[in-house]
Amino acid sequence: MSAILQNVSTSLSASTSTFVGHNNLKVIKPSHVSMAGRMSAVVKCVASPSAEKTAYKTNVARNENLAKLQAGYLFPEIARRRNAHIAKNPDAKVISLGIGDTTEPIPEVITSAMSKRSEVLSTVAGYSGYGAEQGEQKLRAAIASTYYAGLGIEENDIFVSDGAKSDISRLQVLFGSNVTMAVQDPSYPAYVDSSVILGQTGLFQKDVEKYANIEYMRCTPENGFFPDLSTVRRTDIIFFCSPNNPTGSAASREQLTKLVQFAKENGSIIVYDSAYAMYVSDDSPRSIFEIPGAKEVSLEVSSFSKYAGFTGVRLGWTAIPKELHYSDGFPVAKDFNRIVCTCFNGASNIAQAGGLACVSPEGIKAMHEVVGFYKENTAIIVDTFNSLGFKVYGGKNAPYVWVHFPGRSSWDVFSEILEKTHVVTTPGSGFGPGGEGFVRVSAFGHRENVIEACRRFKELYK
Amino acid sequence: MSAILQNVSTSLSASTSTFVGHNNLKVIKPSHVSMAGRMSAVVKCVASPSAEKTAYKTNVARNENLAKLQAGYLFPEIARRRNAHIAKNPDAKVISLGIGDTTEPIPEVITSAMSKRSEVLSTVAGYSGYGAEQGEQKLRAAIASTYYAGLGIEENDIFVSDGAKSDISRLQVLFGSNVTMAVQDPSYPAYVDSSVILGQTGLFQKDVEKYANIEYMRCTPENGFFPDLSTVRRTDIIFFCSPNNPTGSAASREQLTKLVQFAKENGSIIVYDSAYAMYVSDDSPRSIFEIPGAKEVSLEVSSFSKYAGFTGVRLGWTAIPKELHYSDGFPVAKDFNRIVCTCFNGASNIAQAGGLACVSPEGIKAMHEVVGFYKENTAIIVDTFNSLGFKVYGGKNAPYVWVHFPGRSSWDVFSEILEKTHVVTTPGSGFGPGGEGFVRVSAFGHRENVIEACRRFKELYK
CATH class of the missing domain: 3.40.640.10 (Type I PLP-dependent aspartate aminotransferase-like (Major domain))
Structure with missing residues (x-):
């Protein structure tokens, strides 16, 4: 349970973008400072500029390039949806195979x-x-x-x-x-x-x-x-x-x-x-x-x-x-x-x-063991989706499994998996239009979480 | 001696610029990896573009803004001069009160x-x-x-x-x-x-x-x-x-x-x-x-x-x-x-x-002790230059002493101090044209080095 919570917590942190929506997340524990940090940064940043119309403004023009960036960005959007899911299902044991954040201890x-x-x-x-x-x-x-x-x-x-x-x-x-x-x-x-x-x-x-x-x-x-x-x-x-x-x-x-x-x-x-x-x-x-x-x-x-x-x-x-x-x-x-x-x-x-x-x-040996561990996770995930008849790519040379859902929207599949299995993945379209129709499943995770997630996948797509 | 060498070594590292000249520095010891690093980066970077005319070139234009930067930049220039000085005076006990690099251990x-x-x-x-x-x-x-x-x-x-x-x-x-x-x-x-x-x-x-x-x-x-x-x-x-x-x-x-x-x-x-x-x-x-x-x-x-x-x-x-x-x-x-x-x-x-x-x-107390130590150094330096009749600024609220040499070139004073006392300072003109005629003396240094440097200043300017 603690490991699962840790997954949830750490998976918030690897985004390349900013706007994490406000949320009612209830699983924050005192030790999860990074999540707490992320969460409150939010309160500041969702304040809409229009609400501050009466405030003093400098005469410095906003960098127009920053204005080009899309607000509804991948990882924060995932966080928003996951958090909404947790709020709706407070007892769900959510597993994150979403963001590529490592979970295993650093070799001694x-x-x-x-x-x-x-x-x-x-x-x-x-x-x-x-x-x-x-x-x-x-x-x-x-x-x-x-x-x-x-x-x-x-x-x-x-x-x-x-x-x-x-x-x-x-x-x-x-x-x-x-x-x-x-x-x-x-x-x-x-x-x-x-x-x-x-x-x-x-x-x-x-x-x-x-x-x-x-x-x-x-x-x-x-x-x-x-x-x-x-x-x-x-x-x-x-x-x-x-x-x-x-x-x-x-x-x-x-x-x-x-x-x-x-x-x-x-x-x-x-x-x-x-x-x-x-x-x-x-x-x-x-x-x-x-x-x-x-x-x-x-x-x-x-x-x-x-x-x-x-x-x-x-x-x-x-x-x-x-x-x-x-x-x-x-x-x-x-x-x-x-x-x-x-x-x-x-x-x-x-x-x-x-x-x-x-x-x-010694360190190289230890790193190969870490890599080997995640690759065993990868094999479990690949086998699972293969056994369910999906076309599965990646995995062999990388900690990411790229699962094809032909003709379906990545976000729809993401939502389906989240709602029905409480597992967080990443919708492929978030990586560019060429990712549409795919979902990325990360192999970073504790073994018991990966096995449990795969059990749930099998139940959903059997 | 080891402390002095350490000063020499660490003082190389805080530059905001790059081009450290090649040198024949003989005091490098195995533990001084940072200096060694800096020194060899050099060999690569002093290669003149003209010497590589026959090499393959991409069609990517060099960023014109980087070309605007001045090559003869402050800290590398100091390093070059100091290293030349050490090469010429291999037995000199060089003390660096140049770059603002800290020297005292981090509180436990x-x-x-x-x-x-x-x-x-x-x-x-x-x-x-x-x-x-x-x-x-x-x-x-x-x-x-x-x-x-x-x-x-x-x-x-x-x-x-x-x-x-x-x-x-x-x-x-x-x-x-x-x-x-x-x-x-x-x-x-x-x-x-x-x-x-x-x-x-x-x-x-x-x-x-x-x-x-x-x-x-x-x-x-x-x-x-x-x-x-x-x-x-x-x-x-x-x-x-x-x-x-x-x-x-x-x-x-x-x-x-x-x-x-x-x-x-x-x-x-x-x-x-x-x-x-x-x-x-x-x-x-x-x-x-x-x-x-x-x-x-x-x-x-x-x-x-x-x-x-x-x-x-x-x-x-x-x-x-x-x-x-x-x-x-x-x-x-x-x-x-x-x-x-x-x-x-x-x-x-x-x-x-x-x-x-x-x-x-506890940490705040410890930081105040570190700051207090360097401020004692500052007082020693300020007193020294005051006693020699110089106009001295700074020091009271900062670890830097700004010594005025009216009508003289900062670089000339820097060289005079280096040659005659083996102490590295920083010429004020390196911080902008408004620094001309000044030399910055940093209070970061082991106490015995600061005292010894001040003794040498007194000998030079008595």
Whole structure:
């Protein structure tokens, strides 16, 4: 029961958007501070501007790009609906397989390193102040040798960060307002939102559910979740996530070779998100840099969040090859270094101590165990939907299962599952119009919750 | 000796810029990873674009705003000169009173909270994943009641961050490219640099050492380090730091009342940086919100860095009153919430546990002891320069001493001090043209180093 509540609580926190509706949620316990935090932030933010007409206004114009963002955004909308459901069914044991938040403890070999680093900060010998904005050299070196051995990525190409979401935003600041971008459709919403905020896009087009001036690269079962590049317009930047969130699909070596070739022909830069690389089970590449020539057209963003349960600890990295240049020959890494030094002051030294433990031999083993645990969850979910006759994608190389409900609205299916099984999933259309007709089921969850959720799925769809 | 080396090492890390020159530094020890990190980042970044003419280039244009930034930037330039000095004088016991990096251990009451939080993350009961992007509610509440009691700032107005530098950059993203801004001259370089990166400014004007389209508000001994607002052009945003970095001057209640009035008349938004508020000894305001009406025209950025030695742990906050609105009546906090949720995923939960300990009764006492220690250093430095007949400013309400060398170039004085005393300071002109003729001496340092530095100053200027 406590675990279930914890799921409910933590699942509120991973949204890339803001407007969580006010609610009457009754399961908040004192320990659930993050939920409480989220909930009250709300009260402030749902205040309608019109209600404050008499208040003093500055003469500063609101940033028009922020006004373009859609208010009815994915994760808050899910939270709203779930909370309404809980209010209506206060005794329901709600299970969240919605947002991709980790649930398993961090391996002890990693937490003990962070604990020790914390302790020595109270000693004269162990204290350290500002670290390098790019991260501690030992960690940069260990990330390079762990994830990019033999790929020509060296320690100085690694920029340690407080997580992939922050780095995606810093990359948008790096590129600025005048670039064009492409995303997989469906895709992780932060790519598009940060692009809108930086002013790279036009307005949201309600009829097609897309922002103007973004190239949406449709990824469907028909094309093996890899876009038909012959129909893709040239853009400056191509965001590409593999293994993919939300489809769970990993691009093959052949597909990524085509992508790199496409980028090279167009002179584009691929921002490759490899946050789920350790979930790859087959011989799909773990890094874009496994593809020959990729270093001239790609950079890579990654994270310890889903490997070590670092969603709350916050640690990731971006790898930018020396070979990546702007059209005037200026190295991209040099400008990103400037961004990191001006807009960021390095990841927490305690989190970095944890990161160093992650990439120690013991830590790597422990991370593989965490990943293995979630992949067992994935297998349970995949088997369940397969046994019910659904077409199921993803799962094999990712902690996400992408279930097809042909001809149905994602939101309708979401509601049906929530109402009838008290399980929270994520409607595919929330990741872009290409996700319509799908539901994403996350494998992050305690085992007993995953089994119980699957039992309920079987009851609903038998 | 080890303490001295540590100073040298850590003083490299707080720059807001990038280009640290290559060097032959011989004092690097294995434990000084942050310096090693910085040093090798360099090798990559000093590669001149012209040397890479034959390399593949993408067709992505370099962000023109990044090209506007000046390469010969303050802190890297200092590092370059210091390193050259060390190379020339390998046996010199160099002391850094340059960059404002803390040196004293973090109080045990705070580190033990972080250590415990680290440990419980390896337990099922204690594990937590994504937290609220705005920070844990308990911490938001404690910050509000500790720093804003009775000022009408509530827990939901507090956005916990990974430090003030990151928040300044997120605020620039919030405001976007079309706003105009003013800064104190001299001021902390991150305000100007982040403004340049976001495209709010014109080119750097070499003749006046200013970026076009930024209003530099001159702060000198003649005006009590408070700008003559009758000569200040209206801007959308006014960055204002008090107690000030680098001048060490704290604005009085009367002065801040004028500033708020000025902002109100112009409909401007004040971004008030109160990162040194706990250093205030007299009755100068600790927060802009002590000024009646300030909440309608101000937000405030702050940090635990200089209170608890959190420069490496990374924790700060931004307070945005509900009363602050754009010209269309839209609440500024609501858009900032969206920025925080899209471009950030919350500060490290371990750092937040430390923050909560900081604002416990024991933690507040411990922070005051840390602040008190550095203020004793300040008094030693102030007395030294006073005894030598210099005009000395700051120090009383800040950890910075601003020493006047009328008619001399800041860089010349910096070099003279470095060459003759092996002490690293910061040339005032690096903080803007208004800093010319001054040198900033930081009070962050171990006591024996501060005393030794002062002994050398006395020898040089007796």
